[in-house]
Amino acid sequence: MEGERNKTSVHKIWDLFASVKLAIVIFALISLTSIIGTVLEQRAEPAKNIQILTKLFGESLAPTMYNILEKLGFIDMYHAWWFVALLIILATNIIVCSLERLPKIWKVVKEPIQPMREEQLKKFAINREIVLKGKPDKVKDAVTGAIKGAGFNYTESKEEKGYQFYSQKGNYSRLGVYVTHFSILVILIGAIIGVFFGFNGHLNLPEGAMSNVAYSGREKVIPLGFDIRCDNFDVEFYGRSDMPKEYRSYLTVIKNGREVLKKSIAVNDPLTYEGITFYQASYGLIPENFGKGIFIFRVISRDGKISNLNLRFGDTFEILNTTISGKIIDLSPALKINEKGQVFTYANQMNNPAVYIDFSESGKHKYSGWLLKRYPETWQLPEGHRVEFIDYWGVEYTGLQVRKDPGVWVVYLGCITMSIGLYIAFFMSHRRLWVRIVEERNNTRVVIGATSNKNRAAFERKINKMLSLLSKRQEGGR
Amino acid sequence: MDSSFLFGISTMAYILAMIIYITYLAFKKTQIGITATTITIVGFVSQTLAIIMRWKEFYDLSQMGFLRSAPLTNLYESLIFFVWCLILAYLIVEFRFKNRSFGAFVTPVAGLALAFIDISGMTKEIQPLVPALQSNWLLAHVMMSFIAYATFALSFSTALMYLILTTERKNEGAYIFWTVTAGIFVIVLLAMGIDFLAFKVTVKRPEEFIKSFLFKASFLNPSTVVKMLSWTVASAMLFALWKYGSVLKRVIRAFNISDEILDEITYKSIAVGFPVFTLGGLIFGAIWADQAWGVYWSWDPKETWSLITWFVYAFYLHSRMIRGWRGKKVAIVAVIGFVAVIFTYIGVNLLLSGLHAYGGLE
Numbered sequence: 001m002e003g004e005r006n007k008t009s010v011h012k013i014w015d016l017f018a019s020v021k022l023a024i025v026i027f028a029l030i031s032l033t034s035i036i037g038t039v040l041e042q043r044a045e046p047a048k049n050i051q052i053l054t055k056l057f058g059e060s061l062a063p064t065m066y067n068i069l070e071k072l073g074f075i076d077m078y079h080a081w082w083f084v085a086l087l088i089i090l091a092t093n094i095i096v097c098s099l100e101r102l103p104k105i106w107k108v109v110k111e112p113i114q115p116m117r118e119e120q121l122k123k124f125a126i127n128r129e130i131v132l133k134g135k136p137d138k139v140k141d142a143v144t145g146a147i148k149g150a151g152f153n154y155t156e157s158k159e160e161k162g163y164q165f166y167s168q169k170g171n172y173s174r175l176g177v178y179v180t181h182f183s184i185l186v187i188l189i190g191a192i193i194g195v196f197f198g199f200n201g202h203l204n205l206p207e208g209a210m211s212n213v214a215y216s217g218r219e220k221v222i223p224l225g226f227d228i229r230c231d232n233f234d235v236e237f238y239g240r241s242d243m244p245k246e247y248r249s250y251l252t253v254i255k256n257g258r259e260v261l262k263k264s265i266a267v268n269d270p271l272t273y274e275g276i277t278f279y280q281a282s283y284g285l286i287p288e289n290f291g292k293g294i295f296i297f298r299v300i301s302r303d304g305k306i307s308n309l310n311l312r313f314g315d316t317f318e319i320l321n322t323t324i325s326g327k328i329i330d331l332s333p334a335l336k337i338n339e340k341g342q343v344f345t346y347a348n349q350m351n352n353p354a355v356y357i358d359f360s361e362s363g364k365h366k367y368s369g370w371l372l373k374r375y376p377e378t379w380q381l382p383e384g385h386r387v388e389f390i391d392y393w394g395v396e397y398t399g400l401q402v403r404k405d406p407g408v409w410v411v412y413l414g415c416i417t418m419s420i421g422l423y424i425a426f427f428m429s430h431r432r433l434w435v436r437i438v439e440e441r442n443n444t445r446v447v448i449g450a451t452s453n454k455n456r457a458a459f460e461r462k463i464n465k466m467l468s469l470l471s472k473r474q475e476g477g478r
Numbered sequence: 479m480d481s482s483f484l485f486g487i488s489t490m491a492y493i494l495a496m497i498i499y500i501t502y503l504a505f506k507k508t509q510i511g512i513t514a515t516t517i518t519i520v521g522f523v524s525q526t527l528a529i530i531m532r533w534k535e536f537y538d539l540s541q542m543g544f545l546r547s548a549p550l551t552n553l554y555e556s557l558i559f560f561v562w563c564l565i566l567a568y569l570i571v572e573f574r575f576k577n578r579s580f581g582a583f584v585t586p587v588a589g590l591a592l593a594f595i596d597i598s599g600m601t602k603e604i605q606p607l608v609p610a611l612q613s614n615w616l617l618a619h620v621m622m623s624f625i626a627y628a629t630f631a632l633s634f635s636t637a638l639m640y641l642i643l644t645t646e647r648k649n650e651g652a653y654i655f656w657t658v659t660a661g662i663f664v665i666v667l668l669a670m671g672i673d674f675l676a677f678k679v680t681v682k683r684p685e686e687f688i689k690s691f692l693f694k695a696s697f698l699n700p701s702t703v704v705k706m707l708s709w710t711v712a713s714a715m716l717f718a719l720w721k722y723g724s725v726l727k728r729v730i731r732a733f734n735i736s737d738e739i740l741d742e743i744t745y746k747s748i749a750v751g752f753p754v755f756t757l758g759g760l761i762f763g764a765i766w767a768d769q770a771w772g773v774y775w776s777w778d779p780k781e782t783w784s785l786i787t788w789f790v791y792a793f794y795l796h797s798r799m800i801r802g803w804r805g806k807k808v809a810i811v812a813v814i815g816f817v818a819v820i821f822t823y824i825g826v827n828l829l830l831s832g833l834h835a836y837g838g839l840e
């Protein structure tokens with residue numbers, strides 16, 4: 001008795017997990033709870049969400065609501081135990097449902113197609129009948145030609161007063177749904193691999209600096225197994241606007257003291273080494289380094305002599321073959337000139353670095369002025385010399401997202417599988433076709449029966465075309 | 479002739495076509511139907527030309543390669559593309575099913591989208607691309623998402639028609655559902671129209687409109703009188719639609735358009751939209767996010783809403799398999815699916831960003 005009861009309850013659970021009803025309940029639950037998850041800001045400080053709740057429910061209710069939602073895990077809901085449980089139930093549902101149905105579907109797929117009796121053919125959703133001139137042996141070729149023309153390889157069987165041709169196509173397409181379902185499991189597995197064997201960190205690297213670790217969360221240190229160095233960081237803007245066009249970091253990977261890889265990365269164009277990928281994520285100015293950077297100038301004298309200079313704040317340089325020298329006495333990260341010709345600093349990012357240079361000739365003060373990186377016309381000196389301001393290096397850092405996810409390929413594999421599965425499920429169909437030709441008063445009656453598990457209308461059109469070709473050909477042949 | 483002139487022509491053509499399709503629905507004269515189709519095609523052709531021209535303008539300006547200059551970079555351009563896909567899908571259905579009566583239900587959606595552009599006064603300027611958007615995946619992602627949205631919009635129209643046709647009693651859940659849904663659509667649009675007339679705003683980003691002006695002339699007006707009046711009028715409209723909804727039914731019934739065809743078109747458009755959305759919307763979106771940010775899935779509100787939309791349509795596909803669920807229940811799910819689409823597309827940027835990023839600053 002006990003065993004019997006157990007069995008039925010196991011059965012009940014099995015049936016529950018095999019049902020499509022459970023699937024749609026899960027779809028609904030995931031959707032509805034996710035809505036709450038998008039309204040609340042995930043993993044944010046309490047104040048932020050209380051503010052949101054205040055807007056929705058008013059001052060007095062908000063703190064209580066917050067406490068309830070926090071207890072239920074909604075502040076980090078996509079990692080909450082019940083959300084993970086929903087995903088596990090979904091996966092189990094898919095597995096059990098497939099196990100339950102696959103054997104039957106497999107039988108349908110593998111079943112060879114059999115000839116049918118005429119009454120059966122007439123019961124099919126698509127059934128047609130026409131009469132052709134001549135005996136079956138004469139029209140046979142025309143009929144089989146039409147079947148082949150429609151793309152079917154047929155089997156032939158001789159019958160009492162004629163023949164029957166039957167054929168099926170796309171029987172494997174019935175598995176498309178299962179390919180789709182399977183792909184969901186693959187994607188979930190890929191995501192799990194990522195959670196357990198990967199990491200997601202960040203690293204702020206000043207220009208010229210090197211690191212062999214990245215950081216995750218609250219300063220958790222992740223060793224990389226190699227060194228990464230930022231050689232340079234650059235922002236390119238659209239024209240003279242402050243709309244960024246490109247962020248670019250020039251990175252070098254150093255393993256065991258040797259430079260093994262050099263690559264410049266930009267948003268949408270990361271660098272990967274030993275499974276660890278570096279993404280361009282952010283950038284910024286290092287305030288305490290600000291006065292300590294290196295000015296990179298290319299000085300071209302009037303007669304074309306070029307010298308490349310690396311200078312520091314307060315340094316003096318000479319223009320080749322002249323007695324003119326310049327001294328760097330001021331700088332700004334982002335300088336603008338207004339209509340009146342006044343200059344001012346408008347941002348504390350390095351949007352448009354500028355240096356103020358005092359020029360003298362043979363020790364006597366001559367003139368002074370701002371050279372702006374984004375305004376080449378400020379580089380020209382009255383005597384025809386040119387001081388090109390190439391870069392102010394060593395004061396910015398590049399913000400890198402550092403990620404290792406060995407599961408990502410599994411996820412992509414799942415995505416490819418899903419695309420294929422969906423294509424099969426929605427755009428292919430299992431079509432079956434029977435054509436029976438019977439002699440009748442020296443003519444031939446052609447009876448067609450056909451089915452398709454999807455998109456019957458298209459198959460019907462195809463069969464109509466086949467028939468009209470057949471009757472046309474006969475008229476022409478006469 | 480420039481692209482905005484051609485866009486203007488297509489907008490006018492669609493709105494005109496909407497009126498003519500509705501007239502056609504009322505009088506059933508073939509001549510009127512042909513006129514409606516012709517005008518729709520004229521609108522479609524000029525919109526196609528306009529998109530091509532804008533693409534070229536952007537290409538000349540940005541110098542970033544042909545594919546990356548696709549005019550799909552902001553809300554304005556994506557709405558235009560959405561309308562284009564929708565009209566294309568509709569024309570295909572019209573020719574395939576040889577039935578014009580859907581026109582009266584599809585062209586309003588196109589008209590609404592275009593009206594939304596003008597009402598919200600969003601910027602139509604060509605803007606340079608920020609670095610994160612400079613990806614070929616973006617083109618594939620956005621383009622396919624909008625193709626899917628268009629098919630979903632089509633299924634929304636036919637599912638709504640299905641509900642109108644098949645509901646009988648005024649206390650029936652499905653009847654209340656469609657009258658309320660259709661009513662809210664109309665009311666929201668009217669309220670936005672009033673906002674626009676009241677403020678005559680031109681804003682750079684649609685977010686500004688939503689944050690500062692949306693419903694300020696009606697439901698959110700500082701004056702209690704106006705507020706109360708708006709709610710009263712809205713309730714009255716809902717009530718009227720509920721009370722006289724059967725008039726619409728009679729109009730559609732007058733056409734020999736069967737429930738089965740509507741159900742079939744609803745299913746078929748979703749059957750096309752679902753795979754396209756899965757590949758373009760979710761998978762390509764994930765690949766792009768992976769390239770740009772190093773995470774293929776980060777549960778941000780936009781992503782999550784795409785997933786919600788996806789689950790609603792999975793719900794639709796599977797609920798058809800449950801005995802007793804064919805028909806009205808499934809049609810309701812199809813309508814809800816498109817509401818999720820609208821929210822994914824517009825609501826997330828407008829409403830949730832209003833809640834999140836700028837909260838409390840004003």
Ligand code: HEM
Nearest residue numbers: 018019020023090093094097177180184425792795796799
């Ligand atoms: C996110 C998860 C899922 C997705 C994306 C998905 C997708 C699909 C698709 C695209 C179809 C084909 C529908 C059609 O042809 O109209 C389908 C059919 C089906 N699905 Fe799912 N499915 C999911 C989960 C599930 C689950 C959990 C179950 C469990 C019961 C399930 C059971 C079925 C069944 C029984 C069919 C019909 C199979 C047939 O026609 O032979 N699905 N699914």
